[in-house]
Amino acid sequence: MIKESNFNNSSGLNPDKLNNLLLKYSKEESINKWDIGASSSRDISVQVQQGNAKQLKGSLRNSMTLRVWNDQNKVGITSTSDFTNNGIKKAIRGAIEASSFGNDKESPEFSPLAKSPLKEINSEISDEHGIDELLEILKKAEKKLIDTHPSIDSVPYNGLSESYMERLYINSEGANRFMKLTQSTIYLYAKGEEENKKPRSAGGIRINSNLKELDIDSCIKETSKKLVSHLNYKAVETNKYLICFTPEAFLQLISAFSSMFNARSILDGVSLMNEDSIGSQVAVRSLNISDEGLHPDNIGAFSFDGEGTPTQNINLIQSGILKNLLHSEATARKFGVKPTGHAGLGAKVSVSPDWLVINKSSGELNKDVSLSIKTTQTKFILIDELSALHSGVKASQGSFSLPFDGWLVENGIKTSIEAATIAGDILKVLNSIVNIEDEQFVTHQGISPHVWVEDISITGEA
Amino acid sequence: MTELQFKKHSDNMLFHNFDNSLKPKIEELLSLGESAGADLVEIFLEKSDNISLLAEQDNISNVSPSFGIGAGIRVFLGKKDGFVSTNDLSEGGLLFALSQALGMLGLQIGLTNKKRFEGLNELKDFGKLKNQWLTNTPELSEATIKLIEATETLAKKNSNLQVRRASYSRNWQEVLVAATDGVFARDIRLHQTVGINVIAIKDKKRSTSARRYGSSGNPNDLRHWDIENSANELNESAQNMLHAEYVDAGQMPVVLANKFGGVIFHEACGHLLETTQIERGTSPFHDKVNEQIAHSAVSAVDEGLSNFAFGSISMDDEGMEPQNTLLIENGVLKKFLSDRAGSIRTGHSRTGSGRRQNFSFAAASRMRNTYIKKGSFSPDNLIDSVENGLYCKSMGGGSVGPTGQFNFSVEEGYLIKNGKLDKPVKGATLIGEAKEVLPRISMCANDLDLAAGFCGSVSGSVNVTVGQPHIKVDSITVGGR
Numbered sequence: 042m043i044k045e046s047n048f049n050n051s052s053g054l055n056p057d058k059l060n061n062l063l064l065k066y067s068k069e070e071s072i073n074k075w076d077i078g079a080s081s082s083r084d085i086s087v088q089v090q091q092g093n094a095k096q097l098k099g100s101l102r103n104s105m106t107l108r109v110w111n112d113q114n115k116v117g118i119t120s121t122s123d124f125t126n127n128g129i130k131k132a133i134r135g136a137i138e139a140s141s142f143g144n145d146k147e148s149p150e151f152s153p154l155a156k157s158p159l160k161e162i163n164s165e166i167s168d169e170h171g172i173d174e175l176l177e178i179l180k181k182a183e184k185k186l187i188d189t190h191p192s193i194d195s196v197p198y199n200g201l202s203e204s205y206m207e208r209l210y211i212n213s214e215g216a217n218r219f220m221k222l223t224q225s226t227i228y229l230y231a232k233g234e235e236e237n238k239k240p241r242s243a244g245g246i247r248i249n250s251n252l253k254e255l256d257i258d259s260c261i262k263e264t265s266k267k268l269v270s271h272l273n274y275k276a277v278e279t280n281k282y283l284i285c286f287t288p289e290a291f292l293q294l295i296s297a298f299s300s301m302f303n304a305r306s307i308l309d310g311v312s313l314m315n316e317d318s319i320g321s322q323v324a325v326r327s328l329n330i331s332d333e334g335l336h337p338d339n340i341g342a343f344s345f346d347g348e349g350t351p352t353q354n355i356n357l358i359q360s361g362i363l364k365n366l367l368h369s370e371a372t373a374r375k376f377g378v379k380p381t382g383h384a385g386l387g388a389k390v391s392v393s394p395d396w397l398v399i400n401k402s403s404g405e406l407n408k409d410v411s412l413s414i415k416t417t418q419t420k421f422i423l424i425d426e427l428s429a430l431h432s433g434v435k436a437s438q439g440s441f442s443l444p445f446d447g448w449l450v451e452n453g454i455k456t457s458i459e460a461a462t463i464a465g466d467i468l469k470v471l472n473s474i475v476n477i478e479d480e481q482f483v484t485h486q487g488i489s490p491h492v493w494v495e496d497i498s499i500t501g502e503a
Numbered sequence: 504m505t506e507l508q509f510k511k512h513s514d515n516m517l518f519h520n521f522d523n524s525l526k527p528k529i530e531e532l533l534s535l536g537e538s539a540g541a542d543l544v545e546i547f548l549e550k551s552d553n554i555s556l557l558a559e560q561d562n563i564s565n566v567s568p569s570f571g572i573g574a575g576i577r578v579f580l581g582k583k584d585g586f587v588s589t590n591d592l593s594e595g596g597l598l599f600a601l602s603q604a605l606g607m608l609g610l611q612i613g614l615t616n617k618k619r620f621e622g623l624n625e626l627k628d629f630g631k632l633k634n635q636w637l638t639n640t641p642e643l644s645e646a647t648i649k650l651i652e653a654t655e656t657l658a659k660k661n662s663n664l665q666v667r668r669a670s671y672s673r674n675w676q677e678v679l680v681a682a683t684d685g686v687f688a689r690d691i692r693l694h695q696t697v698g699i700n701v702i703a704i705k706d707k708k709r710s711t712s713a714r715r716y717g718s719s720g721n722p723n724d725l726r727h728w729d730i731e732n733s734a735n736e737l738n739e740s741a742q743n744m745l746h747a748e749y750v751d752a753g754q755m756p757v758v759l760a761n762k763f764g765g766v767i768f769h770e771a772c773g774h775l776l777e778t779t780q781i782e783r784g785t786s787p788f789h790d791k792v793n794e795q796i797a798h799s800a801v802s803a804v805d806e807g808l809s810n811f812a813f814g815s816i817s818m819d820d821e822g823m824e825p826q827n828t829l830l831i832e833n834g835v836l837k838k839f840l841s842d843r844a845g846s847i848r849t850g851h852s853r854t855g856s857g858r859r860q861n862f863s864f865a866a867a868s869r870m871r872n873t874y875i876k877k878g879s880f881s882p883d884n885l886i887d888s889v890e891n892g893l894y895c896k897s898m899g900g901g902s903v904g905p906t907g908q909f910n911f912s913v914e915e916g917y918l919i920k921n922g923k924l925d926k927p928v929k930g931a932t933l934i935g936e937a938k939e940v941l942p943r944i945s946m947c948a949n950d951l952d953l954a955a956g957f958c959g960s961v962s963g964s965v966n967v968t969v970g971q972p973h974i975k976v977d978s979i980t981v982g983g984r
Contacts, residue, residue, distance in 0.1 A: 085607075090782070096844075097607035099587040100863055101600070102573075120569035122590045125517070128570065135568040142556075142566045142647055172607050197783035232785065239936070240787075242904065279752045309559065310666045311702065389557070389565040432900030432912040433932060437666075437702055438709045442932045442982055444910045460908055462932050462982030464749075500752035500934075500982035 053081030053103065053207045056219050060211050062126065066133050067109070067213070074110035075136075076151065076212035078347050078386040079103070086202035087175045089183050091195065094176055105129075106347075106386045108149075109136040115143025118388045139388070149390055152370040152380050155216035155349035160335055162344050162352070166205075167223040167251035175201050175252075179227070182257050186231055189265035192272055198230035198244065203252055210349035210386075218345045225252040229264045235272050241457070243267035243446070248340045248485050267425070270448065274457035277449050277501035283421040283475075284463070284497045285414060288482040288489035290424045290445070292397055295330060296486065297427075297434045297441065298467045302332070302357045302365075304372035305392040311437045313468065314363065316376075323363050324471035327405040330358040332367060334382065334395030338483045342395060347386035352395065355381050360402040361471075367392050399489035401477040412476040412493045420451045422499060424463060439467045461501045470494050518548055518592040519572070521679040521689050523626050528594060529681045534620035536578060536601055537683045539610040543579040544601070545682040545843075547820060548592065549862040552637060555672040558650035561658070566643065573862035576600045580608040582848050586865040623687035629817035630677065630691035637675045639722035640693065646671050646725060653699055653730050660738035663745075666702035671695070671725060676861075680822035688822035694813065694966050695724045696955065699733055703741040710744035710929075712737050712897075712914070717813040717955030719966065724811070740897060740915050743927045750916065750928035750983035756892035757933065757976045758885045758919065762954040763898050765969035768803060769873050769958070770901045771909040771937040776805075776830055776838075777856075777868040778845025779961055787907050787938045788836055797834040797941035800878055804829050805840055807855060807871035813955035814871040814968040818855070821866050825855035830873075834942075842868040860963025867962040874970030878947025882973040885946050887922040893931060893981055894919050907937040910982075932982035940979060948973035 059079060067075050081103045088095040106120045107129075117140025121132040179201040187193050203225045210218040230244035245264040249255040286294065300306035301314050301323070308316075314323075334342050334352040344352050348370050356364045368376065369384035369392050385391040401407070411417070424447040433443040442464040448455040476493040518525055529546060536544035550572050557565040574597055575588045585607030587600040602612055641649070653669035676692045700713035714737055718724040759767060780786040788796055797803075807816040807825025816825050821843050829837050841849070842857030845868045857866035886894065894917045901911030913931035917924045953970035 094583045095782075096865065097583070097585040098865070099585075099600075099603050099607065101587075101589045101591065101596075102863065103590045118567055120567065122571040122573060124590065128572070131570060135570065138643065139566040139568055142563050142643060144562055144564050146562060147564070173609075195784050197785045240785075387565065388567065428904070429900070429902045429910050429912070429932075432902070433910070435711060437711055440930060442912065442930050444908075444932070444934060444982075460934055460936070460980070462752075462910070462934060464752075464930055464932075464982060464984050498752070498984045500932075500980065 053083060054079055054209055056209050056211065056217065060217070062129050063211070066130055070133055070137060072109045072133070072137065074213050075108060076210065077105055077107045078210050079105040081207045082204060084202055084204035085172050085175065086200055087172060087179050088200050089176070089179050092180055092184060097172055097176070105132065107132050107136050108386065108388070109133065109140055111137065111140040111143070113145070114148055115140050115145055116148050116388045117143055143388060147371060149371045149388070151212050151214060151216070152348040152350040154351060154380055155210070155212060157351055159218070159344040159351050162335055162342055163222045163250060163340065165250055166221060169205065170203055170252055175203065178257065182227065182229060182261055186229055186261045186265055189261065190233065190269050192235050193231050193233040193265065193268060196229055196231045199228065201227045208343050210345060210347070212349065216349050218349050220343050220345070222341065222343070223250055224341045225249050225255045227255055227257055227260055229260055231264050231268050233268050233272055238272065241268060241271040241274065243271055246485050250340050270455060271446070271457040274459045277422070277458045277461050277499060279500045281496050282499050283419065284494045285421055285423045286492045286494065287423065287425045288491065289484045289486070290427055291399060291489045291492045292484060292487045293427045293430060295397055295399065296394065297430045298436055298439070299394045300436045302367050302394065303392050304366040304368045304376060307366065308372060308375060313437070313439045318363050319366070321363055322361050323468065324358055324361040325474045326361040327401050327407045327477050328358060328361050328471065328474060329400050329402045331356045331398045332394045332396060333398045336396055336398065336488070338488065339396040346382045346384045348380065348384045348390065350380040350382040350384060352382040360405055367394060397487035399492070400481060401479060401490065407477060408475040409493070410476060413478065414491045418452050422458070423448045423450050423455065441465060441467065458501065461499055464498045464500065470497065518574070518594070518597060521548060521550070521677055525679070526623055526626070526687065530620065530623055532597060532601055533681060533683045535612050536605060537620045539605050539612050539614060541578045541580055541605060541608070541610060543683050545577045545680065545821065547575040547862055548679040549573050550677045551861065552675045553673060554643070556646055556650055556670060558647070558654050558669045560667055561651065561654060563647045563650065571861070574600065575862040575865065576604045577865055578604040578608055579847065580610065583608060584844060584865070588863040620683055623681055624685040625687070627688040630689050633691035636691060636693045636722050640673055640695070641725050649725055649728065653734065656730050656734040657699065657701060657738065660734055661703065661742065663703045663705045664701045664738065664741065665704045668700050670698045678820065680820065682822065686822040688818050690818050692719065692816070693722060694719050695721070697725060697728055699737055701737055701741050703745050705745055708745050710741050710747070712741040712744065715955060717966065718811045719813055719815050721811045744915055744929055747927035747929040750893065750931040750981060752981060752983040754978055754980055756889045757895060757979050757981065758889060758892065759895045759971070759974050759976065760897065761950050761952045761972050763956070763969060764895060764974070765874050765954065765971035766898050766901055766956065767911055767933065768875050768971060769870060769967070769969045770903045770911065771935070771940060773805065773870045773873045774903050774960070775907055775937055776840055777870070778839050778841040778849045778851050779867045781839060781849045781851070782845060791836045794836055795834050796836045797831055798944050799834040800947050801831055801834050801941065801944050802876040803831040803874065804876065805870050805873040809872050812872045812953055812968045813966045816871060819857045819866070820859045821857035823853055823855040823857065825871060828854045840868045840870065842866050858962060858965045860965055864962040867960070869960060869962060869965050870958060870967050872953065872968035872970070874951065874953060875947060875972065875974060877949050877951035877972045880946050880948045882948045882950055885948055885973050885975045886919055886924065888946065888975065889919045890921060892919040894924055909937065910934050930983050934980040934982055940976060943977040943979070944974050945977050946975040
């Protein structure tokens with residue numbers, strides 16, 4: 042049996058051993074400049090079906106990305122999961138071979154912040170639990186969810202997992218970062234059906250650094266409430282509507298267009314913004330967007346990025362004006378700023394947001410402050426979750442056409458929408474916001490209030 | 504024996520050479536698992552050697568080799584299974600993973616000793632004629648020259664193609680599968696893809712266009728890439744879509760082009776015919792074998808056998824040779840796709856469809872090369888039959904919900920007016936539900952063709968082929984503006 046223990050005693054990565062091996066093998070290959078990012082994870086997860094264990098999974102995994110700079114300062118990279126001495130030697134040779142094809146027009150360097158002090162985040166390492174305990178918790182959750190309503194017949198997609206992760210960054214100039222964290226996740230996706238109606242489904246997810254603090258009851262409650270509200274549905278007429286995005290849905294939409302804030306995408310010409318966009322008005326004056334990797338609710342955040350740069354909070358849009366971008370070392374150098382802690386590790390380094398936070402800018406009035414998710418009686422569509430973001434978003438053009446789960450709300454009464462899509466342009470959406478509510482909600486992907494947007498196209502079933 | 508003792512006495516042996524020499528040690532591991540009380544124990548060993556390259560405008564901007572090793576150990580007890588993956592291919596590492604997988608099911612090595620393992624079959628080596636594949640693929644220098652040629656060719660097509668990208672990836676994988684039912688099989692897989700995409704910019708208008716081509720088991724694939732043809736096709740699409748207006752939403756007849764148009768069948772129907780979905784109780788077709796579920800014009804297959812097709816395999820990830828599976832015949836449902844777990848849990852016989860992205864996933868029933876068979880009409884017959892509708896020349900991605908509702912984006916679309924193709928339109932999404940749309944596929948043309956793609960699902964991202972001839976759907980919801 043897998044025994045209960047403390048993740049603090051786990052030994053996945055060995056930074057000293059890796060450092061010594063890299064020093065030795067790079068010297069043998071006459072490489073003077075190198076860095077590595079490595080991670081190790083250990084996790085267990087369970088799935089259940091109608092009160093029985095379905096699949097129980099565990100994994101013990103390592104991976105490492107190694108960069109070398111050759112004598113022409115061109116960069117080569119290799120990734121490997123083989124941490125044996127031979128595996129690391131092979132990785133160095135692979136990186137050296139790749140460096141012959143390094144891009145001499147844009148070569149990454151070490152981050153100037155790779156040795157700067159780090160903020161302490163997510164430092165609590167939880168106790169490890171046995172698989173039997175996870176299984177019992179999930180079985181109970183499944184039963185409890187099914188028992189909430191007679192029309193809920195199953196929870197076809199479900200899972201409870203507990204993970205321990207380590208991550209390090211080391212470079213040949215002495216930078217040495219290491220961090221570990223724990224994370225527990227539950228997801229419940231239930232199915233229900235009423236007579237002469239189509240089956241409907243809805244789900245919820247919760248994440249916490251500690252299994253004992255995972256809010257399973259609220260996940261059950263949310264999933265049940267949503268599913269029950271979708272059991273009775275009707276088609277919505279194709280038209281333009283006043284829309285209210287839930288915090289989850291608005292964060293999904295902004296994340297899908299995060300290339301707007303991404304310096305890498307701008308340099309590559311695949312962003313809606315360009316190098317001169319900073320300082321321009323891109324949204325209504327009441328909108329603020331920031332990326333706050335250091336936010337205490339950001340479970341699973343590491344204190345440094347792939348290049349060893351400390352994680353930082355960055356204002357992206359303030360009072361509707363694009364203020365800053367997310368950077369790697371290379372893009373920051375091009376823009377004449379400092380890296381922001383949003384980089385991966387590569388020959389061409391990717392950039393991505395950590396944890397988006399949306400709020401109303403102080404002192405700026407919304408167009409229609411009377412709109413409220415709690416009190417509005419006017420007809421509107423409440424969009425709860427967007428789907429198919431990978432195929433329905435044209436980030437470089439700014440357009441989207443996405444299926445969604447949601448409700449038509451009229452006189453305060455919610456009716457589930459059978460099947461529909463929302464379509465539009467992101468810049469038009471950002472400039473058609475009529476109210477950003479005051480109350481913010483923490484979700485598993487960021488923080489946002491409900492956001493109201495007017496005149497958006499909805500296609501229903503004819 | 505404790506886990507610590509396993510590690511101590513056996514750290515010296517590495518399971519790095521996938522051949523007959525491993526047989527005694529693997530048998531020892533399997534024997535330990537079976538004697539602990541497992542109904543079946545399966546060990547999946549994997550090595551990978553991959554490269555991905557990216558050319559942007561006229562430069563190579565990324566060269567990323569990656570190497571991997573790993574093992575997945577799966578233990579069945581009744582209808583339950585425990586699965587553990589690890590990068591540690593030492594004997595100690597595998598013993599530890601085995602003991603964890605057993606422990607998940609309440610079993611412990613050395614405690615019951617109620618069964619006796621009878622040993623593995625002779626090694627079935629599907630990879631023996633493939634040992635040279637890796638060395639026969641293009642060197643990095645050759646591949647980079649080819650990609651630069653592609654972006655330069657695109658540049659010559661039109662100066663408004665301001666973002667030009669070409670990518671190449673080569674994924675080589677060696678696997679060894681052994682199980683207590685005697686299965687002992689080795690294979691080598693080689694998958695290569697090239698992708699090109701552009702952004703055309705004129706005045707304030709932008710259009711994007713992309714294509715991906717893929718093959719399996721063909722080391723010379725990149726060398727034979729017809730760059731000129733691909734660049735022409737991509738440029739034509741980008742230029743047409745630059746002037747496209749947003750499509751009006753509504754319910755209308757739709758003609759879907761061949762090749763990647765098959766993604767609609769893959770998403771809307773194929774996933775619902777996997778036993779993975781039957782197990783979850785989410786397939787509306789679970790009790791419909793030998794019943795009419797589609798229009799009589801529709802016959803469809805899933806197979807892993809077509810030469811060089813992206814979804815072809817010599818054996819699945821459970822060591823079984825792939826079958827040619829007739830899914831639907833003249834609209835009647837004939838068979839589901841099943842893996843080992845699906846067979847145990849649903850009773851549907853295995854079809855050689857147990858697939859996984861890599862060692863870190865347990866195999867699940869997954870599609871391979873899936874397509875609607877050709878019919879007797881010409882593509883023009885289908886267009887001619889539509890008074891007002893939409894022609895979907897190129898499809899983007901799509902997804903299917905847990906109860907069969909689907910959506911697909913249309914990358915390149917044209918209105919059909921009075922039986923003729925009319926102006927280009929953008930922003931279209933096809934929305935529907937499998938059960939309702941399959942009976943509305945009323946015409947199939949005679950131009951079946953296949954296209955490569957990646958399918959993401961419970962066992963990760965796997966290489967697949969989608970395909971169809973031109974087909975006509977009598978009525979479907981088109982999302983637009």
